[in-house]
Amino acid sequence: MAVAALLAAWLGLMALAITNIAAGANDGFKTAITLNSGIGPYSGKEVIWLATWFVSWPILHFVLRNRELDLKKWFGAFLVGLLIAVVLMWPPVFEAIADAIKGG
Amino acid sequence: MEIPLLGRIRKMEPSLATLLLVIVGAVAVVGLVVAMTAPVGVLVGDTQWHYVSAFHGMAATVFLLGATIAVYLAWRLYIGEIRAFRDLKWLAAFSTVMSAATIGFGNWIYIAYRAPGGPRSYFLENLPEVHKIFFEFKEFIALFTLPMFAVSTFILWKYGDSLVKNREARATASVPILLGMFFLLLAYVLGAAITKLRGV
Structure with missing residues (x-):
């Protein structure tokens, strides 16, 4: 199932982006995801990214396996979603969002 | 009007033999440099981190070599002329493995980067924007290469050459490889620049 593979990859990257913003906005969360002192909170961000990707993939595969999906439409959605994930990873953007959450 | 030479180039495709030749050539060049600068410690450095750094850079370079040929074949697939x-199936799988290996070595060398007195401390003190913008972006965008090549590898192996007949399926299998190469180039150039400014 190509759509399940695409969506799972995108979900993993969005989880990475959201985890990164949450770590910037909340010091307690940042400490909680520091699974390895050597690489700091990056360790937890990677674990959440990989867990989201590899857990969502079989689930989506199972849920979508008998559905007729428009590949063109879903691939377009994947590309738009990927662009959003890239923008959210740009430091001035994710820092501004984290600061806004902190300030709010 | 079709120019004969361009027509011939358009029909040419690399093969696993070409890839093998490129890798043998690359290894030969590395071997020559190593031999000329022996002992190896003079070339690489004499601490554990210098070796980890060298493996990270070498893995990224081998990844770049494989991915470059994969991108060309992905483009051939995209236009329906593959x-x-x-070869594309194997190169996509090879690139996925090299992406994972490069990320693994990257995590390892990141320990030295963050260590007290390491490059991060230096950049935060002297060039904060290098760490806060370029390094932070590099460390995340490098991770994007893995899902891109993995998705393409999955689609290529799952559907096989049946997807060659379908335009949407061809795009779905080939475009992530092109995007993966874009992310790889960004991370590679930023990584090389950061290493030049301050190595581990």
């Missing part, structure tokens, strides 16, 4: 489909 003949070496089997």
Whole structure:
């Protein structure tokens, strides 16, 4: 199932982006995801990214396996979603969002 | 009007033999440099981190070599003119493995980067924007290469050459490889620049 593979990859990257913003906005969360002192909170961000990707993939595969999906439409959605994930990873953007959450 | 030479180039495709030749050539060049600068410690450095750094850079370079040929074949697939489909399947899988290996070594060397007195401390003190913008972006965008090549590898192996007949399926299998190469180039150039400014 190509759509399940695409969506799972995108979900993993969005989880990475959201985890990164949450770590910037909340010091307690940042400490909680520091699974390895050597690489700091990056360790937890990677674990959440990989867990989201590899857990969502079989689930989506199972849920979508008998559905007729428009590949063109879903691939377009994947590309738009990927662009959003890239923008959210740009430091001035994710820092501004984290600061806004902190300030709010 | 069709220019004969361009027509011939358009029909040419690399093969696993070409890839093997490129890798043998690359290893030969590295071997020559190593021999000329022996002992190896003079070339690489004499601490554990210098070796980890060298493996990270070498893995990224081998990844870049494989991905470059994969991108060309992915473009051939995209326009529906691919003949070496089997080569693309293997190159996509090879690039996925090299992406994972490069990320693994990157995590390892990141320990030295963050260590007290390491490059991060230096950048935060002298060039904060290098760490806060370029390094932070590099460390995340490098991770994007893995899902891109993995998705393409999955689609290529799952559907095989049946997807060559379908335009949407061809795009779905080939475009992530092109995007993966874009992310790889960004991370590679930023990584090389950061290393030049301050190595581990």
